[in-house]
Amino acid sequence: MTKRFLSYKGLLLLFGIYLVLLVGIKSEMINFYWEGIFKLALINIILVVSLNLATGLLGQLNLAHSAFMAIGAYTCVFITRNLFFPGFINFLFGLFLGGMAATIFAYLISAPAMKIPGNYLIIATIAANEIIKDLIINLNILGGSSGIHGINYYSNFSFVYLIMALIIIFIYVIKDSKYGRAIMCIPQNEMLAKSCGIDTFHSKLFVFSIAAFFAGVAGGLYAHEMTVIEPNMFDFSYSLELLAMVIIGGLGNIIGSIVSAFIFSVMPYVFNIGSELKVVIHVIMMIIVIIFMKKSLILDYKRFLVDAWNDMKKKVW
């Protein structure tokens, strides 16, 4: 699938979807309200895909993603308000520096993150999330608990789609190489990977940092789309929702992440479910998936369906 995706078929698909959506927007068939929802869906795709990198390919679940996003968002807003370049260039700088700030934070917490066993890492990432949130609330230059309002609106549809497409292409490019194979084998048998010459520590660090970078960029896009940010948007419950999307889509399964992120971002608005129930449904689905998941880190729906089909055939015959 990876080879085909990277070839013209995959790129055509990406471009094709873009054209369809663009036509819809320009011709007013997709109105402003839905355009915003789609854009949020694209941002969520970036977040979910990068979280899948950090967790599915590393075998460690972490809840720090909304902290990376918060850092990226606030840094980006700070840059776009204070730097001296013309508007959109500021934004580009802001996105990049937001990503870098998130990466630096990831780097700082990665040293302990690598050494602490999985379940304590989750608690540590919850703690990191809360620290970031509390810092934002308490530091007045960051707007305190009422957040920052009146952010310039830079994230138009084409740009957000472009960033998302670049990130997806980047991930596939890496996946189909020796680095991608190395990253995929680490969660399966880390000692064996090491003995094959793979530097597991730096590989994990690299992936963790890249995932944080993408989350930071997504945070910048988010801030300039919503035009308002406040600390409560970046609670660790958002991390949990993202993790739910990752698990439902399948750990290690990039296309699954894209699909589940899109569906879960758009569904609540299709069915008019209030925000209270939205999180509940995501999380319940995640729990159901975990209950029925076979004991492996990489969930493969294709295999699951194939096995189920074979079981059914056996019963019929």
Added chain:
Amino acid sequence: MILLKLNKLNLVFNDMRVIRDLDFIVEEKEIVGLIGATQSGKTVLFDLISGFYKANTGKIYFEGEDITKFSVEKKSQLGIARTFQNGSIFSELSVKDNVKIGFYNFINYNLKNVILRSKKFFGEEKRLSDEVYNVLKMFGLEYYENLLAGDLSYGLQGKLDIARAIACGPKLLLLDRPTNGMDKNEADEFMDIIKMVNKKFSTAIVLIENDIDLMMNICDRVVVMEYGTVIASDKPVEIKNNQALASISFS
């Protein structure tokens, strides 16, 4: 020519001396059997050689170079390959990808080539595919190349294990109970494969097994360990017939 030399190694875990004053030598192209009671330190010795544990005192020399403090990855790049007890394959990767990982140290492109998808990248990947196919053919695994490694039978997994380990022609191969779980026929077939690997790749092999009969035909030398140190080192026949050692239960 001495390939690997262990000199007075000591390892202490939680106030317990696991390896004590261990001396061990492996010559080039030699097949050495390693045997001993449980907990006598055989696997720990492998861990020390490959770098998962660092000895408290003592030195390890590989081809004359002091590699005592090297990391696991660096030792692998020098040409030390190893398998682990209970199957060391990547069960969620395909058979082909498992062997590709075996070639990891010898793929010559960097991140820039990957991102820009340069000619070098495609060239190396093609070369890799060809070499992987050759290795699989050598072990009779070429028909399974796209199956998931976890779906293979136990015997085939063992073969895949070796295929991955010798993919880049290491100078030293450490095998930790590779025939665990195999029946007698599979185990004998496996020993033939080991002999073939040794001849074809000129790889020195250290083999941990529980059954001295398996070692009779292929090992040039058998080393007996007990309580973390070497107590005997001789031809297999001599070890088997040695009355003093017969009292040690090999398991």
Added chain:
Amino acid sequence: MDILNKLIDGFEMASIYALISLALTLGANINGMINFIMGQLFVISIYMIAFLCDLKIPIIISVLIAIAVCVVINLLIKKYVYDLVKKHSQMMSLIVSIGASFVIQDIFVFIFRANPKKLFYTVNGIYKLGIIEINYTDLLCLLVFLFIMLASYLFVKYTRLGKIIRAVSEDSESTALMGIDNDKIICFVYGICAGLVTIAGSFFCITFSLVDPFSGNMIILRSLIGAIIGGLGIVSGSLSKSVIGALCGGFAVGLFEILIKNYAVAGASDIFLFCILAVYLFVNNKKFLRRGKN
């Protein structure tokens, strides 16, 4: 001496944190995973006790009824959610437990709305010991806390059931082979955890005058920090020490919080706590034990 009075003021919250820390530690040791729904059980118990007391039911009976309900909820979640995900790693169990706590919270908010509820059950009365003034509630909480510390230590260390519980937490495979029904023991301990959380809820009822469905979130995180610093995950093979550690850790968190509130920046106690946790995990990362066989 002012500082002593301020500390005594903090005994109620400190006891709450201590009891929840103990509940988390016991649950974690016996079942290999941290049971996050304790936070929601805490809130549910507060609402229940308040509701029952509103109906003029005596407080002791209300507390007992609340204990029963919380035990039932805990066991239901255990049986129909936690047991089904045991086949995965500990991480997954933790995510599931965090998820379950979110689900319970949102269902609660959906049914009862997010409005805060008034509590009228503060008991008034001050004892004076020399220059120290101690509230009636503070004294009650402190005494119950000390009683529970003593009782749980003696129970775990010297009674037969306590020894069985210790055995199951250390090595459930061997205890199963020896004929002990692990599941019953785990259910028993889960029942105790729910009971402890409900008692903590009753402390909250007599101390504060307002509760909302989100009160539990930060409280469980702080209790968890107390439990971890008290030795959760590191001090294994000695449940009795873990018990004391958890109780003291939770109590210390409460005292720390009251000190920071009074003598430093008001909203900063959480940041300090989390930083302390981060430093602690960082420094001790080599000592963390893995559940079951190493």
